[in-house]
Amino acid sequence: xxxxxxxxxxxxxxxxxxxxxxxxxxxxxxxxxxxxxxxxxxxxxxxxxxxxxxxxxxxxxxxxxxxxxxxxxxxxxxxxxxxxxxxxxxxxxxxxxxxxxxxxxxxxxxxxxxxxxxxxxxxxxxxxxxxxxxxxxxxxxxxxxxxxxxxxxxxxxxxxxxxxxxxxxxxxxxxxxxxxxxxxxxxxxxxxxxxxxxxxxxxxxxxxxxxxxxxxxxxxxxxxxxxxxxxxxxxxxxxxxxxxxxxxxxxxxxxxxxxxxxxxxxxxxxxxxxxxxxxxxxxxxxxxxxxxxxxxxxxxxxxxxxxxxxxxxxxxxxxxxxxxxxxxxxxxxxxxxxxxxxxxxxxxxxxxxxxxxxxxxxxxx
Amino acid sequence: xxxxxxxxxxxxxxxxxxxxxxxxxxxxxxxxxxxxxxxxxxxxxxxxxxxxxxxxxxxxxxxxxxxxxxxxxxxxxxxxxxxxxxxxxxxxxxxxxxxxxxxxxxxxxxxxxxxxxxxxxxxxxxxxxxxxxxxxxxxxxxxxxxxxxxxxxxxxxxxxxxxxxxxxxxxxxxxxxxxxxxxxxxxxxxxxxxxxxxxxxxxxxxxxxxxxxxxxxxxxxxxxxxxxxxxxxxxxxxxxxxxxxxxxxxxxxxxxxxxxxxxxxxxxxxxxxxxxxxxxxxxxxxxxxxxxxxxxxxxxxxxxxxxxxxxxxxxxxxxxxxxxxxxxxxxxxxxxxxxxxxxxxxxxxxxxxxxxxxxxxxxxx
Numbered sequence: 004x005x006x007x008x009x010x011x012x013x014x015x016x017x018x019x020x021x022x023x024x025x026x027x028x029x030x031x032x033x034x035x036x037x038x039x040x041x042x043x044x045x046x047x048x049x050x051x052x053x054x055x056x057x058x059x060x061x062x063x064x065x066x067x068x069x070x071x072x073x074x075x076x077x078x079x080x081x082x083x084x085x086x087x088x089x090x091x092x093x094x095x096x097x098x099x100x101x102x103x104x105x106x107x108x109x110x111x112x113x114x115x116x117x118x119x120x121x122x123x124x125x126x127x128x129x130x131x132x133x134x135x136x137x138x139x140x141x142x143x144x145x146x147x148x149x150x151x152x153x154x155x156x157x158x159x160x161x162x163x164x165x166x167x168x169x170x171x172x173x174x175x176x177x178x179x180x181x182x183x184x185x186x187x188x189x190x191x192x193x194x195x196x197x198x199x200x201x202x203x204x205x206x207x208x209x210x211x212x213x214x215x216x217x218x219x220x221x222x223x224x225x226x227x228x229x230x231x232x233x234x235x236x237x238x239x240x241x242x243x244x245x246x247x248x249x250x251x252x253x254x255x256x257x258x259x260x261x262x263x264x265x266x267x268x269x270x271x272x273x274x275x276x277x278x279x280x281x282x283x284x285x286x287x288x289x290x291x292x293x294x295x296x297x298x299x300x301x302x303x304x305x306x307x308x309x310x311x312x313x314x315x316x317x318x319x320x321x322x323x324x325x326x327x328x329x330x331x332x333x334x335x336x337x338x339x340x341x342x343x344x345x346x347x348x349x350x351x352x353x354x355x356x357x358x359x360x361x362x363x364x365x366x367x368x
Numbered sequence: 369x370x371x372x373x374x375x376x377x378x379x380x381x382x383x384x385x386x387x388x389x390x391x392x393x394x395x396x397x398x399x400x401x402x403x404x405x406x407x408x409x410x411x412x413x414x415x416x417x418x419x420x421x422x423x424x425x426x427x428x429x430x431x432x433x434x435x436x437x438x439x440x441x442x443x444x445x446x447x448x449x450x451x452x453x454x455x456x457x458x459x460x461x462x463x464x465x466x467x468x469x470x471x472x473x474x475x476x477x478x479x480x481x482x483x484x485x486x487x488x489x490x491x492x493x494x495x496x497x498x499x500x501x502x503x504x505x506x507x508x509x510x511x512x513x514x515x516x517x518x519x520x521x522x523x524x525x526x527x528x529x530x531x532x533x534x535x536x537x538x539x540x541x542x543x544x545x546x547x548x549x550x551x552x553x554x555x556x557x558x559x560x561x562x563x564x565x566x567x568x569x570x571x572x573x574x575x576x577x578x579x580x581x582x583x584x585x586x587x588x589x590x591x592x593x594x595x596x597x598x599x600x601x602x603x604x605x606x607x608x609x610x611x612x613x614x615x616x617x618x619x620x621x622x623x624x625x626x627x628x629x630x631x632x633x634x635x636x637x638x639x640x641x642x643x644x645x646x647x648x649x650x651x652x653x654x655x656x657x658x659x660x661x662x663x664x665x666x667x668x669x670x671x672x673x674x675x676x677x678x679x680x681x682x683x684x685x686x687x688x689x690x691x692x693x694x695x696x697x698x699x700x701x702x703x704x705x706x707x708x709x710x711x712x713x714x715x716x717x718x719x720x721x722x723x724x725x726x727x728x729x730x731x732x733x
Contacts, residue, residue, distance in 0.1 A: 004383055004545070004606070004609045005382040006379075006382075007378070007380050008378075008379045009376075009378040009379065010375070011374075013372070014372065014373045015372050016371050016372070016373075017369065017370040180369070212381070213381075213590075213614075214379070214620065216586075217582060218582055218583065220582075220586065221578070221581075221586075222582070225578075244369045249578075251579075252579060252582055255579065
């Protein structure tokens with residue numbers, strides 16, 4: 004009965020909605036963070052034409068999973084050279100938005116070292132000094148356009164940092180399904196399943212609340228409805244828009260709960276077996292669902308309503324069939340994880356920070 | 369496919385959660401706006417003890433449906449005497465929160481005349497000068513704790529003003545179901561049905577969007593589930609908390625759509641026949657549902673899912689039965705409105721500002 008919900012992001016959804024950028028910026032200057040291919044496909048030129056002199060810098064060499072070795076020098080140069088620019092526009096997938104969230108932060112000295120040290124210490128940085136972020140996702144799944152956190156990697160040190168401040172929310176998220184029309188099938192599938200995982204993980208979560216669960220049920224039902232149709236017809240704008248909407252609903256849901264056991268499991272599987280994130284965090288969903296059911300009556304009701312059944316077994320079987328029909332194997336062995344190793348992995352994942360969000364924290368297969 | 373959603377209110381839900389006020393104020397001083405009975409039931413003393421010197425003024429003579437004749441002198445005195453107080457705490461029902469929203473606004477001269485003139489002209493006042501509002505509702509239904517608007521009446525001139533600025537959102541809403549335990553049965557019913565009306569009206573609405581509809585379906589299902597149980601056991605804290613949660617979900621939904629035909633109808637019925645708002649805006653819901661079904665496939669799906677049926681007739685019948693079982697008559701004749709007058713009222717209501725939000729704008733019985 005005790006919960007908190009807060010999500011201040013202003014969501015604009017419209018095919019072609021990227022055209023609203025000048026209206027949203029309302030005269031403010033900005034730095035654009037985007038992906039290399041934005042130039043090739045003409046997107047960068049469109050944004051340049053739209054923003055003119057308001058666009059003062061373009062960062063277009065964002066790496067997947069941004070690393071401190073790359074981000075540090077970039078951060079220092081932005082704080083030095085664009086100290087007064089009030090906005091960042093992030094146009095791209097999760098890594099682009101993560102990079103932009105780091106650039107939102109202004110430290111007293113303007114040095115990345117200082118930001119990193121405060122992240123490591125888990126400090127709350129003072130509010131008010133940050134830049135505004137306008138996120139324009141080009142994939143439908145990360146939900147990063149409506150969450151206040153980012154992951155920054157330190158491969159040399161073999162660790163990752165979580166950036167999460169009370170003010171690292173995007174000011175606005177622009178959902179333009181036209182930008183997603185050219186997304187390859189594999190990325191479409193992985194992003195869509197990442198969104199399904201966000202929705203389900205926000206329900207079987209110790210941080211669940213009536214708002215997040217309501218949004219998550221709607222999101223999961225819509226994803227299970229639209230994703231198979233979209234995979235058969237990836238150039239269909241209406242289906243792209245529907246998937247983008249469902250993904251943002253899932254994003255809103257988990258923006259207040261974070262993820263849980265399936266994501267905790269995924270990190271090891273991605274690192275050790277190179278499985279792409281959206282698949283790594285979703286192939287285990289039927290197994291995690293099986294564990295989750297029975298823990299809490301309200302969560303059970305929400306989960307069962309997604310699968311339109313009163314039977315736990317039927318719910319698990321339907322989720323498994325859904326994944327199989329999309330060509331996603333649900334047996335860990337397929338990902339190179341044997342039965343013994345799986346049990347050990349579950350135990351380890353259940354003890355991670357996200358694993359401890361699981362509704363049966365401490366329980367493992 | 370084109371929509372906007374935004375709701376920046378931070379929601380804290382917890383029985384006994386009023387105790388969090390000092391933490392939410394975080395050292396800021398405040399003006400308390402409350403209802404006369406808050407003194408009698410000891411609530412005012414509790415807040416005084418909790419806030420000490422942070423509480424610089426108490427306004428406890430709030431009228432139902434605040435009128436300019438009463439609000440004007442109060443506004444002027446607050447702007448003059450408490451010019452520097454940064455927060456307003458609203459502890460009460462819809463009229464208390466409406467009054468507090470007016471006091472949030474700071475005009476350049478600090479005069480109410482100026483505020484009223486800008487409301488009449490539909491002007492957007494400059495942001496940044498306003499006070500923060502912390503809303504602690506003592507009823508479960510208005511949703512005012514998560515909306516950015518208030519109604520201010522001018523009985524002498526026979527009109528009402530809508531206060532709605534981009535920044536008139538509460539900063540925080542504290543849902544403390546313990547404060548609702550002593551709410552009389554009649555008010556509990558009327559408030560609960562107002563919330564149901566908010567949920568349904570946000571679905572059959574031209575401003576509907578995937579976020580509002582998702583929240584509204586969850587809200588309506590929960591209200592239809594909890595309200596009959598609560599009416600049989602009004603002292604049950606868990607049921608009170610459940611109803612408060614459902615009402616805030618409905619509030620979040622209609623915070624981005626406003627209401628529609630049933631509310632438009634209600635204004636005339638309340639004015640002409642003295643029917644209390646929560647009943648006036650809900651007895652017509654089965655008739656409005658009947659009109660709404662068939663207008664849009666996604667809206668139909670959402671509405672039918674609330675009543676757990678694929679049949680429009682069954683949905684309408686279930687809503688009617690639900691109201692009848694709560695003792696609410698659904699025949700306009702019961703409220704003194706004959707069949708002829710009803711048709712005329714429907715036509716008139718369909719043309720009002722809220723009526724034009726109806727999914728079949730222009731359609732009438």
